[in-house]
Amino acid sequence: MTTLDSGVDSLADVTSSEDRLRRFLLGLPGVDQVGAxxxxxxxxxxxxxxxxxxxxxxxxxxxxxxTTLEGQDTPGKVRALCAKAKRPDPADPTAPQVxxxxxxxxxVATAKHELKGSGINVASVATAFPSGRSSLAIKVQDxxxxxxxxxxxxxxxxxxxxxxxxxxGLVFDEITAIRExxxxxHLKVILETGELVTYDNVRRxxxxxxxxxxxxxxxxxxxxxxxxxxxVTLVMLEAxxxxxxxxGLRIGVKPAGGIRTAKDAIKYLVTVNExxxxxWLDPELFRFGASSLLxxxxxQRTKLATGHxxxxxxxxxx
Amino acid sequence: xxxxxxxxxxDTPRLEVRxxxxxxxxxxxxxxxxxxxxxxxxxxxxFLANASQASRKDARDAVVAARKAFAGWHARTAYNRGQxxxxxxxxxxxxxxxxxxxxxxxxxxxxxxxxxxxxxxIDRWVWYAGWADKLAQVVGSSNPVxxxxxxxxxxxxxxxxxxxxxxxxxxxxxxxxxxxxxxxGNTVVAVSSYERPxxxxxxGEVMATSDVPGGVVNILTGSASEVGPWLASHMDxxxxxxxxxxxPEEATELEIAAADNLKRVRRPAEEDWxxxxxxxxxxxYLELKTVWHPIGV
Numbered sequence: 001m002t003t004l005d006s007g008v009d010s011l012a013d014v015t016s017s018e019d020r021l022r023r024f025l026l027g028l029p030g031v032d033q034v035g036a037x038x039x040x041x042x043x044x045x046x047x048x049x050x051x052x053x054x055x056x057x058x059x060x061x062x063x064x065x066x067t068t069l070e071g072q073d074t075p076g077k078v079r080a081l082c083a084k085a086k087r088p089d090p091a092d093p094t095a096p097q098v099x100x101x102x103x104x105x106x107x108v109a110t111a112k113h114e115l116k117g118s119g120i121n122v123a124s125v126a127t128a129f130p131s132g133r134s135s136l137a138i139k140v141q142d143x144x145x146x147x148x149x150x151x152x153x154x155x156x157x158x159x160x161x162x163x164x165x166x167x168x169g170l171v172f173d174e175i176t177a178i179r180e181x182x183x184x185x186h187l188k189v190i191l192e193t194g195e196l197v198t199y200d201n202v203r204r205x206x207x208x209x210x211x212x213x214x215x216x217x218x219x220x221x222x223x224x225x226x227x228x229x230x231x232v233t234l235v236m237l238e239a240x241x242x243x244x245x246x247x248g249l250r251i252g253v254k255p256a257g258g259i260r261t262a263k264d265a266i267k268y269l270v271t272v273n274e275x276x277x278x279x280w281l282d283p284e285l286f287r288f289g290a291s292s293l294l295x296x297x298x299x300q301r302t303k304l305a306t307g308h309x310x311x312x313x314x315x316x317x318x
Numbered sequence: 319x320x321x322x323x324x325x326x327x328x329d330t331p332r333l334e335v336r337x338x339x340x341x342x343x344x345x346x347x348x349x350x351x352x353x354x355x356x357x358x359x360x361x362x363x364x365f366l367a368n369a370s371q372a373s374r375k376d377a378r379d380a381v382v383a384a385r386k387a388f389a390g391w392h393a394r395t396a397y398n399r400g401q402x403x404x405x406x407x408x409x410x411x412x413x414x415x416x417x418x419x420x421x422x423x424x425x426x427x428x429x430x431x432x433x434x435x436x437x438x439x440i441d442r443w444v445w446y447a448g449w450a451d452k453l454a455q456v457v458g459s460s461n462p463v464x465x466x467x468x469x470x471x472x473x474x475x476x477x478x479x480x481x482x483x484x485x486x487x488x489x490x491x492x493x494x495x496x497x498x499x500x501x502x503g504n505t506v507v508a509v510s511s512y513e514r515p516x517x518x519x520x521x522g523e524v525m526a527t528s529d530v531p532g533g534v535v536n537i538l539t540g541s542a543s544e545v546g547p548w549l550a551s552h553m554d555x556x557x558x559x560x561x562x563x564x565x566p567e568e569a570t571e572l573e574i575a576a577a578d579n580l581k582r583v584r585r586p587a588e589e590d591w592x593x594x595x596x597x598x599x600x601x602x603y604l605e606l607k608t609v610w611h612p613i614g615v
Contacts, residue, residue: 307551308548308551308552308553308575308578309378309381309548309551309552309553309554310553310554311385311552311553311554311555311579312385312554313553313554314553
């Protein structure tokens with residue numbers, strides 16, 4: 001075990017008091033920044049071609065959480081997005097469906113209606129997304145609203161202010177409360193790694209979220225730059241791998257924001273395979289939070305199928 | 319003893335600087351993605367330089383760059399585009415000697431004949447620059463219609479134009495195929511003459527240092543037969559000039575590939591680059607937009 005050799009007997013003990021939680025999180029070994037970045041850069045150079053590429057492209061499409069999180073979102077836009085989620089490439093029925101559609105809570109009902117019977121999940125952001133600056137009562141209600149409207153997955157944000165000022169217990173309790181409010185819905189915890197500053201913090205926040213009951217840990221809201229990067233995702237995948245070794249539970253990872261090209265997506269898939277293992281090459285355990293990525297994947301797919309370069313004119317706008 | 323640069327003497331002659339030129343894509347000078355280069359010789363077979371040999375992926379990148387540049391270039395006023403084209407001519411004038419030498423070496427002309435060719439090339443940029451804000455008046459029209467409409471047609475740019483430049487005329491020919499495409503607001507991916515790429519490379523350097531936005535003109539050196547099919551079948555290319563394809567059967571193949579997205583195709587033909595060019599190349603890469611504007615009855 002690489003991370004958990006710091007004298008911890010059982011993970012259940014760790015969460016018994018804030019003091020122990022803090023000691024555990026601060027006791028996690030530091031991330032070798034240079035090493036993590038070099039490793040991620042090396043994994044990014046793998047050459048994936050022909051049949052492997054075709055497989056990777058289809059897998060990446062099936063892992064997408066097709067997302068629209070704008071103040072100007074309308075029911076019409078969400079309906080269009082759902083249509084695209086069901087049939088990404090109208091010219092090619094063999095293109096797989098995406099995993100989920102991700103919207104704000106007030107548009108969950110619209111998306112749910114459109115996706116009825118398709119097998120595609122509806123994900124909703126909640127807990128005063130994207131800043132997370134609100135009282136716990138409001139965050140819990142926000143979550144309950146989303147679930148009541150039919151959300152299958154809830155993407156919550158952590159209180160970065162509390163985390164950065166060392167109040168880990170507060171963050172832990174908040175995630176636990178939302179976990180409870182979300183009921184059967186899948187809980188994705190957004191760490192907003194762009195605001196956590198260091199890889200050490202990313203590792204701590206990942207463990208914190210997993211201990212508090214997250215089903216998925218997610219890099220970013222997409223509203224903060226930098227959003228998802230390969231080294232950050234690598235650190236999170238390592239945390240997930242170590243958590244699995246310690247508990248036997250498999251937690252998912254979702255990089256979101258800034259992944260726009262098929263080439264980038266394939267780099268992520270390589271990193272998943274080499275870090276967490278092939279079990280994670282599954283929409284149940286790995287997702288991309290993206291919107292424009294889908295078109296690039298479809299164009300690459302078309303290039304493989306037809307043998308000539310496609311143009312953006314032949315794919316839907318989003 | 320420490321080596322220091324000294325003036326060359328008889329015993330220690332100057333080391334030659336043997337250049338490997340790069341491509342011009344999106345306003346930058348990248349090497350070919352393939353890492354390939356080839357030897358460029360003068361008309362008598364003497365070594366001149368190494369040039370990058372563009373691959374299909376370089377062509378793909380160039381199309382992306384050209385598409386990205388299209389909106390901005392197309393949105394500029396015709397007057398401004400004319401100014402930018404004139405600026406190209408100005409910067410070329412400053413490199414007159416370099417162009418003359420390269421044309422002379424590449425095409426085997428005497429230096430004085432090469433100078434005349436460079437003069438003509440610069441004049442051609444000036445001539446096309448003048449067309450920028452006159453094109454709409456000559457090609458556009460107001461149309462009499464039987465209804466309460468003011469009906470008019472105006473020319474707009476087609477989009478991304480792939481140009482397989484002439485193999486023989488390395489500067490005047492190249493100028494005469496690029497200028498008419500960009501003056502109306504199109505962006506260009508040009509594949510230079512294979513055996514005579516040096517004037518094209520220098521033209522790329524001129525583009526980079528005049529006011530032409532990056533991506534409006536992209537210049538690939540290499541084989542038109544290798545890169546051409548990828549450009550012809552590319553769904554994001556709107557027109558193609560097959561000028562540099564020598565073999566008629568090959569041209570037919572490319573024309574068939576280009577039909578997939580209804581590209582405007584200019585077939586190879588006997589060309590006299592020193593003659594008056596007329597408007598045929600200018601109007602080849604235009605779309606006429608007709609507007610029916612309601613008027614009070």
